[in-house]
Amino acid sequence: DAGVIQSPRHEVTEMGQEVTLRCKPISGHDYLFWYRQTMMRGLELLIYFNNNVPIDDSGMPEDRFSAKMPNASFSTLKIQPSEPRDSAVYFCASSSRTGFFGELFFGEGSRLTVL
Amino acid sequence: GQNIDQPTEMTATEGAIVQINCTYQTSGFNGLFWYQQHAGEAPTFLSYNVLDGLEEKGRFSSFLSRSKGYSYLLLKELQMKDSASYLCAVPANQAGTALIFGKGTTLSVSS
Numbered sequence: 001d002a003g004v005i006q007s008p009r010h011e012v013t014e015m016g017q018e019v020t021l022r023c024k025p026i027s028g029h030d031y032l033f034w035y036r037q038t039m040m041r042g043l044e045l046l047i048y049f050n051n052n053v054p055i056d057d058s059g060m061p062e063d064r065f066s067a068k069m070p071n072a073s074f075s076t077l078k079i080q081p082s083e084p085r086d087s088a089v090y091f092c093a094s095s096s097r098t099g100f101f102g103e104l105f106f107g108e109g110s111r112l113t114v115l
Numbered sequence: 116g117q118n119i120d121q122p123t124e125m126t127a128t129e130g131a132i133v134q135i136n137c138t139y140q141t142s143g144f145n146g147l148f149w150y151q152q153h154a155g156e157a158p159t160f161l162s163y164n165v166l167d168g169l170e171e172k173g174r175f176s177s178f179l180s181r182s183k184g185y186s187y188l189l190l191k192e193l194q195m196k197d198s199a200s201y202l203c204a205v206p207a208n209q210a211g212t213a214l215i216f217g218k219g220t221t222l223s224v225s226s
Contacts, residue, residue, distance in 0.1 A: 045207060097212060107157060
């Protein structure tokens with residue numbers, strides 16, 4: 001079975017440009033998470049969805065960030081306009097909740113560099 | 116809110132035993148998790164504790180004390196491939212669906 005698929009794997013852009021990161025969760029998983037990882041702040045939860053509905057977006061840093069999940073097999077994280085401090089690795093993860101625990105399965109990540 | 120503390124770095128030699136500690140504060144509790152992340156790769160699940168005590172899984176064991184807000188990951192018979200970052204995580208809310216991660220402990224294993 002395919003794991004969580006993210007694209008692009010690497011993105012280099014200039015400040016002010018729009019960035020769109022994409023994620024395909026594992027089929028059948030009903031939770032999808034977006035995380036951001038930097039050396040300084042570690043792995044931060046940005047937003048997560050349950051059955052395509054955003055549940056908690058309190059980790060989204062600013063209005064420049066937005067996320068959507070139009071269907072069960074696709075999600076996007078958009079940054080507009082991008083800034084150098086947005087440079088990080090963005091991970092998407094999915095899980096299928098059974099009982100009170102669901103293992104998170106992470107994608108390979110999208111490494112974003114904003115110049 | 117949640118607060119998680121782990122040492123930033125640790126070093127050890129092949130064949131040795133290493134213990135990585137994690138202290139946490141959380142408003143609700145529904146388990147403590149350990150994930151492993153090799154450099155340049157995604158985090159992968161290692162273990163989950165919901166009750167006090169030791170959970171053993173091969174060379175890796177994880178311990179939890181809920182009253183002390185303390186956990187550790189014990190790695191035995193260290194191998195070079197165990198060089199990685201080890202992330203402690205707790206649920207972000209009472210529902211326990213999302214996780215909040217510590218900054219991780221980078222373990223370097225030398226020969």
